[in-house]
Each structure stands twice: as C-alpha cells, then as structure tokens.
Amino acid sequence: MNQTARASSIGKALSPDALVARCDPRSLGFATTQELPDLATIVGQQRASDAVELGIGIHRDGYNLFVMGPPGSGKHTLVQQVIAGRARAAATPEDWVYVNNFFEPHKPIAIALPAGQGQVLRRDMAQLVEELSATIPAVFESDEYSAKVGEIDTEFSERHDKAMNALAEEATRSDVALLRTPAGFSFAPLAKGEVLTPEEFQKLPEEDRERIEAKVGELQTKLEKLVREALRSRKERNQRVKALNREMVLLAVGHAVDELKVRYAGREKVVTYLDAVQRDVLENADDFRKREESGPPALRFAAARDEASLRRYEVNVIVDHGGDGGAPVVVADHPTFQHLVGRVDHIAQLGTLVTDFNLVKPGALHRANGGFLLVDAAKVLGQPFAYEGLKRALQRGEVRIESLGELYSLVATVSLEPEPIPIKLKVVMFGERYVYYLLCAYDPDFRKLFRIAADFEDEFDRTPETTRLYAELLATVARREALLPLDANAVARLVEHGSRIAGDAAKLSSHVDLAIELVGEADFLARKRGAEAIGGEDVAAAIAARRVRAGRIKERVAEAILRGTLLIDTTGATVGQVNGLTVFEIGGEWFGAPTRITATARLGEGEVIDVQREVQLGGAIHAKGVLILSSFLAARYSARHPHSLAASLVFEQTYGEVEGDSASLAELCALLSVLSDLPIRQTLAVTGSVNQLGEVQAIGGVTEKIEGFFDICRERGLTGEQGVIIPAFNVGHLMLREDVVEAAAAGRFHVYPVACVDEAIELLTGVPAGVLDPAAEAPAMTVNARVAARLREFATLRRGLAPPRGRANLRRKTHDGG
C-alpha cells in the first residue's frame, strides 16, 4: 500500500485488500514448476554473493571468509557453489605422509609428494620390507654365510679351546682336576685319578698340602685370566659377526634401496629417508631374520613383536589426493581441536600406552590443505581449544599436531612431536551475526584472519523478478528432493507465506529452508490425496498443520482467556482498561495474544509508575516507552503548570518479563481514559509505540497480534464491533490469515491504522480527541479537554496542599546545614 492509500485509510478500517498482499497465481506465468528451470543462484543475496566471490578469489593470507546470516538462507549452498567451481579448476594439492625418524623416533618426518604418490611410496616401502624379509633370511641361511660365521666361531673356539685344554692338561699333570660346578669351575687335587677326600688331604704331609694349595691357586689365576679372555672374546666375536652381517645384508638391501632412490630422485627428502632406511636395516637385520621363526608361544610372541618392529618402515599416508581432481573441499562437521589439527593415537600394549608415527591421524586442516575448509563458528567456539588451534594454524601457516594434555601441561606423558606441515588454505566460517560482532569486539586476531565478511539478508524485496526466482528455487528443490511439482497456486501460497515469515508484505523471507520444509510436508499431503502436483490447498493444509503442531501454548493461553482465567473483555467499555497485544516466540513459531493493561491516576509529582519495571519484570525498552508517554503527558497537558499526576500502569496477569515498547500506545490510551474518565471500548485491542509528540510508530509482529485477538473474538462470537488498532506504518507489513481477511470482508472484524494517539483514543472512546491550543485548551467535552482539566485540577490541589514558603525554606536550610 502506498503512502497516499495509507493516509486515506487512517482512522478507518482497512479494506480486506490491505490486510494481505496476495500473490496472483496467474501472474506467475506457469502451470507447474516442471516448466521452470533449475535455479543457479541464491535469491536476493547479491551483496553476500559478491563478498563470497571476493573472499574466495583473493589468495592472500588472512583473506578467510566469515559468512553470517539467518539459518536456512542458503549460505552453505552459495558458498559451496562458488567453491565447487573454484576447486574443480584448481590444481590438486600434494599428498602428505609421515615416516619414521630413525634418529629421533619421537619426531616423525613429514614428506610432501605429488598427488597420488603417497600411496605409491607406501606400497613401495611395503614391497621393500617384503623383499628384505625374503632376501635377508636367505642371506643368513646361505652356505656362504654359515661358512663365514663358522670360520669366525672356529677361530675363537679354537683359540679358547686350546688354552682351556692346555690348562686342563697342566692341571692333570699336576694331579689336579678341573671340575665344572653349577656356576663355574673349581680345582681339586687328584690321587690315582680320583679327587682326594678332605680326610685324605689332611693326611698328606704339610708341605704336600701347601704345594697342592699353591698349585691350585696358580691354576685358578690362569683360569681366571682365561675366563676373562673368553668374555672379551665374546665381544670381539660379536663385533666380527655384526660386521659380517652388515656386509652380507648390504648386498641385499643396497640394490633394492638404490632402485627406489632412482625412482624418487627428484624428491630429496624421500632420498634422505631411504638412506636412513638402509642404515637402519643394516643395523637391525636380525629383525628380518626373526620373522621366519615359529615355535613355542613365547617365541611366537617375540616374533610378533619383531614383526611389529618392522612397522617403522611403513609409510603413514595422512593426506591422499590420489583419486581427487582439483582442490579439496572439507566440511568439518565436528570441529574439535583434534579433528581440526589432527591427533596422535595410542594403543594399549602389555598394560602401557604406546604410539608411533603410524598412529598420527590427520585433522581437517590437513585434508583441506591446498583447498577449502568449511566450519561452523558456533561449533568451533563450543569445542575447547578448537578456535585457538585453528587460529594458531592460520597464523603460523602450518599445522602442528599437539596433544592437548601436553600442550596445557595436564599430563606428563611423552608423546610424538610430528614435524609440522605447512598449510595454505581458505577457511570459510559460518555463523550468526552476533558471533561475528563478538569476535570482532573481543578477539583482535579475528579480523586479521577473517578479513572478508559475507552478510546474508534475512529478507529480500518481493518483486515479480524475485517471485519468479523464488518459484524457480521451489522447482529446483522439488526436483532435487524427488517431490511432486508445485502448481501455480501452491507457489503463490508459498510466496505469501514467505512474506508472512518476513513480517512484511513487500518482502520475502530468505529462510528458504522453512519453505523447503513446507514443500516436503505439502508433497506428503498431495500424494496422500493422489494428486500429481502439489496444490495450493496442500500448502495451506501444511501451513495449518504446522500451526496446529506448534499451537499448544497458544491454545492454552486462548483457553485461559475464554474460561476467564485470564481476564480479557471483548465487549463493553471500561475506564482505564485497554486490551494490549503481545507476541510470543516459542520454538521458531510466533503467535499473538491480548493482555489487559490498566491505569490508575491520582495526585502526585508527575511520576508514572511502571509496575512491571518496579518488580523487575519489565525490560529497558518497555521502561523507556513508559517514560516517553510520561513525558508526552507532561509536555502536552502540563506545560504551564506543575505536572501533578501520579499514575500506575500494569500489565495484568503477566508473570514473566515484558519487553518492548509496542504497548506504549495502549498504555497511553489507558492513562488518557482514566484521566478523562471516558470508558474504552473493550471490543478493540491496541498495539503500537508512541513518541513524545504522540505519533504512533511501527512495531513488530503485527500480523500475529491481530490474529491473536481475532482468535479470541471469533471464539466468543464476532460482533462486527471488534477489531485492532495498529500503527499506520505497519499496514504494509500485514499478511493476515485467510479467515481474518474473510471476517474483515464480511464486516465482522476490523483493522484500524492510526498515525497518532488522538486517532487511537477517538476510536477507543468514541469521543473526539479535540485539538489543543498552545494554552492546552481544547474544545469542550473532547478527550483532550477532559484530560487537561483533570491535570489542572491536580495542579491546583497540589498547590493547595503545598507547605508555607517559610517552612519550606527552613527545611531546605536544615538540609543544607546537614
């Protein structure tokens, strides 16, 4: 409705046409959505779309994107559409693998490889181990090896045997036996080949005994020297065998490793790693030999442990782009710290937790490296340390896998410190506006890291063009979700519903998810009745069903009013009592309901008591509204005499907080009623806020508020006297239900737009407001004249009750002196 139309309708009931902005199905230009193409863009989000394009397009540090806006507005769809195009055209990033660091095993080495080569290296290394597992045992089983080890052993054995035998012979020549004890050797004197008993020994002459003891001592010294020599020989023999092992294994390993080094010649880090592998294999060739063994459980366990030790030659591919084309797009559904930056797992082994580089697990940052990471801000902020971890990675330009416990000194266990992996990616964070503003306000790093903000609109203009795009969106959804096509009536109803959700007849809500949900529910109803397309009645039924499902609280409120528990009159007239209108939002559904507002007035010092505020059940905006109307009264009626009014305003039977100033018009009318002693029609309800000049201003939820009062009146019986007074500025927001519009068309319910408080009070009292002159005088019997007279009366009374001037001065003096 244009301004002219609105001006002409002020104070008069609106025509049914003004109560809802219909969408004419015939204007849509199609029979069903089957005729429409798929929608390639997001409707009505040009600003956000441009921001997304810019954010995605700039390849510089810090140009990450924060996408904000209402849920279901197509944020994800738009971003993913833009990203998908870019990702396809981008180069596929490198694979990343972790390999063992043979010098510092707790610091696994990260290696980058061309896309798909990570798995190739993994297979190559597995094949190398397989090959070595066959060739190394074969080397050790060869006759050549046996012969060489035999030579070494023989050399040492012969050297030792010779010395031992010589000692044994020397002992025998001296009539001394060399005996083997459980733990060593002992010498005993012999007589005729038999060991002397202690008695026989004691019977020997003393000099014989001394000689024997001396000989035994001498032999023992020699034996001691021999045993020490044997211990040294063992070390020497082991070194010789080890050197032989290296020599033999090198032949097998060197060839295989050299082949790999040629294959990875361009990758210096891989070549360095292969050299380290070769050195390690040479040092630990026994690990390959023991795999061949079988036997008793203890040895089998040892073999299993040895096999596990070969894990150090494996390759842990943490990022594999082998099957990918283009840049990765990763959606972090559960962005915990570990899911973002990766983690090091542990496994229980013999009662302890152990780990190695194979248990390094990638995070979303690893997977998205070279591409795009999409995260939800609320989820990231809701996870301990996740936001900090994400920021740290972006600031450093690398992702470092850290244990949270270790990072914050909560545990003292030693874990791995994998080499950090450099990252270059675009992070797109989705969130609500307040999250963005809070981050901007409280985190100085945030703006440096997320330089581009894409702000999605809650609604967009309802024009023929956007209506058409809206229809195409519904067509796309129907096809994508395999739903029935929508006929023009259905689309028209959904367009109207979109305006209703937007709270503005000239707008459409960008919460397209709600429309999509409705299409799904309407599809169910259409199929149930065997239709081939979703019709307008299906959409209407789906909307009604949704309203019923969400209507429990609303019904309970209405029931309380109809049963008289909540006092709301819809007939008659009462002084100082008016039907205000409130709106509730529960679980995303809005509904309105009337509430009784009463006012009382008495002699006072110009204060208007807001009872809600006094008991801390009124919000700041509500309190502001009350102060404004108080100022209005004083300015309009008491400019030339003391404002000697004391008034109280109460939202009757409300037990929760009241917020907003949309009841200030109703409160002012209640006050004017009580001051003018004119009864207010209870057939009407009022909504709107007022300013100090008495102008009525727009409020929210006007459609739901009207419907809330209408529902009560309808239940009690529409009389044709009932209706709602609304701000004239809200007329363009009306998207009333069909039954309300029908009642209005039948003259059984009315919606009155007003621009100022005088228009409202005239409608409510049926008495002209009257125009005040500069002396606050108005024509007799008008509302304003009665109010002005009452306030003058209060002023006069107050003057009469004032204390004598001298006493007042005395009191003031006393006060000053105190």
Place this chain on the structure above:
Amino acid sequence: MAAERASVHRVLVVLDTASEAAHLLEAASALAAGMRTSLAALFVEDERLMQAAALPFASELGVASAQVRPLAPIAIERALRAQAAQMRRVLEAAASRFSLSWSLEIERGRTLPVALARLCSTELLVFGASGMAAAARARVREPSAASSVQARTFGAVYDGTHKGDRALAAACAAAAAAGATLVAFVVANGQRADGEALQRYSEGSGVAIKRIDIPGGDVDAIAGATRGAGVDVLFVPGADGGELRVGALLAVVSCPLVLVP
C-alpha cells in the same frame, strides 16, 4: 647289506652340571618328537664336586663373573638342587611344547659311566658337550636360536660297522622327521667306506646325505668338521670301548651328541 632300521623306544638325555640344559633339552625333545618316542632325562650330579667342596682351600671361579668365591659342600648341595629344579622346569616346558611324555631322574656319580651303564639297545643317548673347554665355550658362544628350536643340520659319524649303520639310520630318521639335512662323517677305510651304504640310506629315508671323509676318525678332526659344517646334533655309534671315544668326543664337540647303541 640292507639298510638298518632305527628302532628307538626312548630318547635319554644326559644332563650334568656342565650341560646347557635348554639347548640340549630342546634338541632332544625335537629328536624324540620326530621319532615319536618318550623323553627321559638323567641329571648326574658329579660326586667329585662334593669332595672338592669339602677341601679347606675349595673355591669356585664364576664363569660369567670371572670372580673367585669360597666353595662349601652345603653351597654345592644347594646349587645342585637349584640346577635340578631348573632342569625340571625346562624339561617340562620343552616336553609340553612337543607333546611328549617325560621323566627326570637324578643320580650322583660320574656322568659318562652312569649314562653308559643305563644305555640299552632301544634308546638313543643324548649328551651335551661336557668337556671343560666345551663348557666354557658354550658360555662364550651364543646358542643359535634356530638350533635351539629345531636342529637344521644333523651329523652322523659313520664307521661302516653294524652300529655305524644304526647310527646312520637313526640320523636319517631324525633328519627326515625334522626336515633337516644330514652330513655323514665317514671315518672307515676301504670297502666299508664305499658310497653304496650312504646311497641306500639316502634313498630309504628321502634325506640328502652330504659326505665328508675323515680318515682315521680323529676326534679333533671330527669336532672341527662338525663345526665347519654347522652341525647341530651329532649321531655317533656306540662302539666297543665306546666310553673312551664318547668321552673324547664330548670333550671337543660343541653340539649335542646322540649315542646310538
């Protein structure tokens, strides 16, 4: 001459203070399992040790520590009991792994005479190397993991006699059962040392036999040859005057010795 058949009802493993029990019992268990016989162990406590320990200057040199410490009869008694208990545990474990019925007997005396006195025609007698040099050497040389589990190379001293045939037959049977290779150390001369006998045993058992000639049968030469061939178990015939030959061999070889009566 037809190939001798090995008829063995029991493997008797002889242990003494010098024996590397785990090494020897493992080899004997594998042998018994391969020949499907029971395993009997005889632990001979050297009686001379008690006498030596009672001498006023008795002392012991630890083979692992190379430290000299006083020796007393009570300490020897205790050490022998501990060693016997340890051998029982090792024997039980080895027999259990090979699902063998087993027994352990402890006797005091001199190892070789006690063991030979027990030898009957249906037993294989398994000795550990017991010479002084071998005992010390066993400490020096780490036992091969493979030989401790299952012998891979068997040896047999073949002298062309009837008992030599029995030793070769037993070695063939054991090698076939264990999947081992067999080396025959031919110590006989002339006609008795022809290759036909070896050929017959090889064909009869399916085991390839490698021949190494040691004319004269010098025990040092045999010991050297067994080391060179990497022999894990050596089968020897129980010849007349065998005590001397076995005793000499035990003093120089480092692998278990199987005496075939």
